Amino acid sequence: MGIEGIGASVARKEDKRFITGSGRYTDDIRLHGMTYAQFVRSPYAHAKVKAIDSSEAMKMPGVVAVLTGKELVDDKIGNLICGWMVHSKDGSPMKMGAFPAMAPELVRFVGQAVAVVIADSKNLARDAAEKVDVTYEELPVVADIRAAIASGAPQLHPEAPGNIVYDWSLGDEAATDAALAKAANVVSIELTNNRLVPNAMEPRSAIASYDSAEEHFTLYTTSQNPHVARLVLSAFYNIAPENKLRVIAPDVGGGFGSKIFIYPEEMVALWASKKVNRPVKWTADRTEAFLTDAHGRDHLSKAEMAFDKDNKIIALKVKTHANFGAYMSLFSSSVPTYLYATLLSGQYDIPNIYCEVIGVYTNTTPVDAYRGAGRPEASFLLERLMETAARKLKVNPAELRRKNFITSFPHQTPVIMAYDAGDFHASLEAAMKAIDYAGFAARKDKAKKEGKLRGIGLSCYIEACGIAPSKAVGSLGAGVGLWESAEVRVNPVGTIEILTGSHSHGQGHETTFAQVVADRLGIPISQVSIIHGDTDKVQFGMGTYGSRSAAVGISAIVKALEKVEAKAKKIVSHHLEASENDIVIEDGNFKVAGTDKQMAFANVALAAYTAHNLPPGMEPGLKEGAFYDPTNFTFPAGAYICEVEVDAGTGKTSFVNFVAADDFGRLINPMIVEGQVHGGLAQGIGQAILEGTVYDKSGQLVTASFMDYSMPRADDLPSFKLSHTTTLCPGNPLGVKGCGEAGAIGASAAVINAITDAIGTEKIEMPATPDRVWAAIHANA
């Protein structure tokens, strides 16, 4: 592997700027003549906008403009789109209401923008926004799923009767019902998957500028996928044609899904920059982030699992209501359907699965993909069900899982996915060994003597990553292909620039992608630069989400590197008068096998650019591009085990141990992978015990600040013990699977399974805060 190649825990190339305070995030950028935008947002969850009076604001010196939703409509700026068409089970297309960037007539969630103030300074814009007088007429509110589907509930959108976006299903209901009817045992469960606020530490920000002479826009923005942003802004929102719009995502301070989507603020900043003919900057404050960043999860589910007399699973039936909030965000429709129900087979051989998903509008912030997106919901449901079943059937939870594991591959599940590789016994074994599962009973007894309730919980997750084969997602309703592109640009002296459509916002691509090149060509990673996040530099790309950058983004780089190598070998064979087939690459040199003849890579590059002596007909230069479209999803999987101790007197949960055994296929940089798992686990544990998003009945977000919404802090979390088992992904050149979401997908079930084991009741909702745990203990007693 070499000291910097694939498999080496190389320290990151990008660190220096971050540890010296010289990172360059969007809000750090200032343009000449820049103005500042402050949005006027609805304080009501559902109301008619009767009038907007901006006269007082416009009188303030330094206020440049106050723009409203009506002017946006007049200028033919498009409504926000949902890019994935999902059909209900009756064949009808999903029913969507219009999502305007600023509401001209009706607001449907607290925080929805109705106007924007553009002013010379941020504080002036804030003051002026308070002077914009908006007259609202309040309407009745539905603040959660149950209220939305109740008969006679207030309606959000006339297009969606009963507040239902779709009633979708996957699988064979008749066969599943038949299996349930003949089951020896049926175990059922009802659960909530709590709504989460992503809260990347960097708030969203956008700076738009317009060059009137060139009729050209530039947008700096906090995006995980700048090319997709440009595509959507051009093709659907009528901002500018693609060749007249450059989108740059500089350093981005975390995304976790929330920075995939193209938001109203970016659209308005662009539009406003042309209207006022000056650059416009907008940066969210934290409460704006809480109110307007797309939220995650928010499911209510019922599920039944059928077992035969030998405890083999024969069927799974699931009914889920998913809360979409007030509008359909960019990829929202796919999250509780194709990213959720398709994973309900988990690691198990389940012959019959049927899942019905009802998507619901409510007067809350839109909900879309958040770390894991659908897969954490599937994993939580299935693993809570497995643990509950083991307890009800009085079998060991590990044994019940082992009995039902899929053991041969490829394996076609009844819910679309074809698993290509895995070894679920190996990861469970590794995790059980790491936590000394066998010794748990003795530890529990000892804790009991000390007056503590100890519990252990397993979670065996699987996810589908490497998103995604374009043809497959196209057939399922996606509006885009999910390939990735790469360009390998070798410079005349042999240094290399890699241009990638993947986007790094913490993942360390500048290091891992360079390691792949170093591994292949034997040159140091210091000679390889990774360029991303700028539509003027990189040809195109789909961005980073769904743990896709290694499996799809790097695969595109490998494809382009193969082309570079092939051309380089032709040049070497011409210079050294040897057969191309005899050329091998060793330590940065192209050698003729079995001889002492060689050319350093830098000399090959120089020869390509001087073009003094190239093979007949060969073009000068050494630069190749490639597009890679995956043939299948990848399937990272693993086993997590959590051991907790609960204080019955206070309900407080303390972590005794948390172990994770993951199979991500080949690891490019194990240290970076470890960091991804740590962060994912923190978010999964946060969901389980801390993070609760609370709306009151009037649709006010009660938890709209860091004082009210509890995310994991350093003293809330345990130290994690990680290990890996490996089956290579057969579907891509390096055998990689992806690691970015696993922790968030697998952790929450392990924690709740441990807490329920400790307290002896299954009835606890996430987040299992001390008051809830205390109440559950005492309800049981």
Next chain:
Amino acid sequence: MNEAVNIRVTVNGEVRSHSVAPRETLADFLRNALELTGTHTGCEMGACGACLVLLDGQIVHSCLIFAVQADGAVVETIEGLAQRKAIAELQEAFHQRNALQCGFCTPGVLMTAYGVLARPGVPSRNEIRDALSGNYCRCTGYEAIVDAIETAARRRAEAAAEPEPETAP
């Protein structure tokens, strides 16, 4: 109340005279007037720790302090600590241990870590976690940050315990 106030503040060793609005936070002053953008604002209510700076040697939330309150004071930001190599061993430990991902919280985390290292002895992991509990990091799960601070503290303690190198007469 809105009239600008003249302040003189020593920032990263340099005396800076500026006219600031009374409402201007120290964080905004540093970021906008002085273009020291290493100090980040993640919540503007003192809950996330991304904006931590040193004010007369004390670690403070620059989002909770008005720039006028810093009049006559000595302020040091991440850029200043980095330039005078006051956190070199922490930076090295963070880099080697991958104790940062997106980097947004990192300047504030390094400020906290600087405070931890200023105390004598090697802190326990729980003490490090306790000290870090005022810094939100959404990326790392804190594990690598705790490791890095522990490593830096141990190295500093080891270096302090080593006998003074003999000096030439």
